[in-house]
Amino acid sequence: MTAAALRVRHELIGLGGVVERNWYLVKRYAWWEIAFFAWTVANSLTIVFIAKGIEATGGHVDINRLTTILLIGAVVWSYLGIVFEILVETVAWERWEGTIEYTFMAPLSRPVHLIGMGIFAVLYGIVRASLVFGAIAAMFHLHMPRANFVTAIVIVGIASVSFIGIGMMTAVLPLISPEKGTQFGFIGQGLMLVVSGVYYPVSVLPAFMQWIAKVSPANYALRGMRNAILDGAGVGAVWGDIWPLLVIGVVAVPLGLEIFRRGEIYAKRHGKLKRSG
C-alpha cells in the first residue's frame, strides 16, 4: 500500500472512530436520550396544537395543512439543533471530560475529525427527527396524500452539508472561549431560529431580518420541504430552494474548517487547548 493510500486509510479509521465514540455515548447515556426524545416530542406537540387552538378560538384554518406546516418546522428545527449541538460538543464535551488534550494531540487531521462529528450528527439527527415526525403525524392522523418524501430527503441531505459547515463555525466558540463559547453557540442558533421562518413565512419579518434569512440554509430547507410534503413538489420544482443550499454548503464547509483551524491556532497560542478545572 502506498504512503498516500495508508494515510487515507488511517484518516478513514479515525473518522469511523469519531462516529463509533458518539454511538458509545448514546448507548451509555440511554436514559438521557429517552428524556431528550420525550422533551422534543412534548415541545413539538405544544407547537403543533396551535393549529387546533386557532380553530377552537373561532379562527378558520385548514387544520391538517397548518398542523403539517408547524410539524415540519418543529422537526426541522429539532434536527438542526441536534446537528449544531453535536458539533459544538466536539470541543465542549471533550473539555468537560478532560480528554481534549489526548484527542487534539492525536495524528488525525482536524477536517476528518470535524466531518466525522458532522456525519454522526446527521445520522443521529435524521433518526431522531424521523421518529418525532412519525410519532406526531400518527397522533394527529395527519394526511399527506401528495407528499413527495424523496424530494424531502434530497433537501435534508443537501441542507445537512450547510448545517455541518455552520456547525463547524459554532464549534470553534468553546475552543476560543472555554467559559462563554457554548453559550454564544446557543445564541447563534437562536438567531437562526428567528430569521428562518420555522413557524411562519419569512415574508412577515422586518426587512433586515429577511435579508439575514437569505443566508440561512434552514430558510430554504423548510420552504423546500413544505412544498415537497404538502404539495408533492419534485426536485425540479424546488430547484429554487436547492441551489442556494448548494451554494451555502460549498461556502460554509471550507469556511467552517478554516475558522476552526484559526481558532485552534489561537487556542494553542493562548493555552486554551486544555481540560476544564
Added chain:
Amino acid sequence: MTLAAPSIHDLIRVREAPAVEVHDLRKEFLRRDRNLGRFARKRRAAALKGVSFTVARGECVAILGQNGSGKSTLVRLLSTLLLHDGGSATVFGHDAFRETRAVRRLVNRVSVEASFFKKMSPEENLAYAARFYGMTPRETDVAIPEILAKVGFPTERRGEPMENLSRGMQQKVALARALLTSPVLLLLDEPTTGLDPRSKLEVQEFIREVRVEHDATILLCTHDLAEAEALAERIGVLDRGELLCLEPAAELLRRYDASTLEEAFFAATGRRLEDEEDDEDREVFA
C-alpha cells in the same frame, strides 16, 4: 498497527536525531492581575524562559519542579498542544511546531489526571483513542485486552464505566492508552501523583518495562524525588520557567554539595519541592 508509513527519510531522521532537542524554548501566557479587578489589562507572564536540553534516544530524563514551575507547559509544547513564543523544539528531528503530524505519530503521554469519558468503559475509551492512530476494530479487539493485562488491569472489568473504577485503576488505563499506540517518546506528567503506594510502585515498574521492551524514550515531569531517582538517568530542576541543571543524580548531589535530592533541590532553588508556589503569576500554567 497501521499508522501511515514513514518515509525512508523519516526513518533515518528518527534513527539519527536525538529523541528531544529543545533550544532556548520560551512560552508566555497573558495573565490578568486579580488584584486590579476583572477588567484590568492582561500582561505577559513567562512560563518557560529559554529552556535548552537534549534527551538521547532510549534515555529517561526526569524534570523536577514545583507546581507552576513550567513542567506541564513543557510537556504540552512537546505534545503539540501549545505554540511557542521563541526558540525551538524537535522530536526525533521533527519540528514540534511545524511538523505536528509527524510528531504526533511518535509521541503519547500520561498526565496527572487520567481523563476519560467517564460513562464509557476502558475498552471503549481505548478503542476511541486507538482509532485516531489508525488502529482498526480487529486490531484493538486483540490489542486492548493484551495491553490491559500487561498494565495489571483486571481484564474482566474492561466493560465497566470508568467512573466505577478507582483512581489507581484509571491511571493504569491511562498508561494502557499511551502504550497502545506504541509511542517512541512517552511524556509522563506526574503519572503517579495521588496513587496509593502499591499502585505507584506498579506504575513505576511498568514504566521500567516499557523502556526495555519498547525502546521508548521517557520524559518524566514530577515532584516526586524518589520516583525521579528510581527511574531517570538524568534529573533536571525546573524553577520558575528556568532549567537550572540537568545531570545524573550523583552529579547533582556533588554540584550542590548535598546528600539527598531534596537538599540539592533546596540548594538550587531556595525552596522545598513540596512548597506551594508563592508567585501568583506562575499559578499553574498548565
